[in-house]
Amino acid sequence: xxxxxxxxxxxxxDVKIFDFVNLYGCxxxxxxxxxxFVEIQKNAFIGKNCKISSxxxxxxxxxxxxxxxIGHNVTxxxxxIPRATNDDxxxxxxxxxxxxxxxxxxxxxxxxxxxxxxxxTIGEKALVGAGSVVTEDVPPNAVVAGxxxxxxxxx
Numbered sequence: 062x063x064x065x066x067x068x069x070x071x072x073x074x075d076v077k078i079f080d081f082v083n084l085y086g087c088x089x090x091x092x093x094x095x096x097x098f099v100e101i102q103k104n105a106f107i108g109k110n111c112k113i114s115s116x117x118x119x120x121x122x123x124x125x126x127x128x129x130x131i132g133h134n135v136t137x138x139x140x141x142i143p144r145a146t147n148d149d150x151x152x153x154x155x156x157x158x159x160x161x162x163x164x165x166x167x168x169x170x171x172x173x174x175x176x177x178x179x180x181x182t183i184g185e186k187a188l189v190g191a192g193s194v195v196t197e198d199v200p201p202n203a204v205v206a207g208x209x210x211x212x213x214x215x216x
Contacts, residue, residue: 073109087119090127104160114173122160122179129165132173132191137163139179166201175210186216 070084073091078084082095086103089095093107096115101107105119108127113119115133122139125131139160147153161179165171169183172191183189183199190206190213199205202216 069103079115096133108167122162123165124162125165126167126169128168130170131165132171132175134174135171135177136175137177137179139163141179169199188216
């Protein structure tokens with residue numbers, strides 16, 4: 062990726078970014094790999110040595126620590142009550158809602174096609190199963206799966 066086309070992005074050393082990626086206003090740590098068709102929005106933070114697989118959406122307010130694996134087609138959400146318009150019918154803008162932060166702690170892994178609701182923390186070395194919908198905090202070293210995601214065992 063041509064670094065001249067990245068708008069206000071802070072890239073660490075040896076970051077690998079594949080084609081068709083949309084980055085703006087985010088931070089990406091050293092040695093992280095970002096796959097094809099990924100979007101990482103402003104004020105998102107990705108740590109060092111992470112792998113962000115293709116077709117993933119990381120929105121504003123997502124904080125991913127070091128050594129995290131994000132599978133294909135993972136979606137993060139930052140608004141619990143999304144609306145297109147205000148009560149008066151006018152289009153909403155940034156002043157009409159509040160970002161709810163999400164935290165993915167060091168060494169966690171999130172399986173393909175998982176959806177991560179806003180306001181949760183996924184603990185260190187936790188594992189989120191593919192296709193899961195995470196609606197609550199995930200403890201460190203827990204394996205969660207399902208809709209909604211529930212603890213199925215510990216690592």
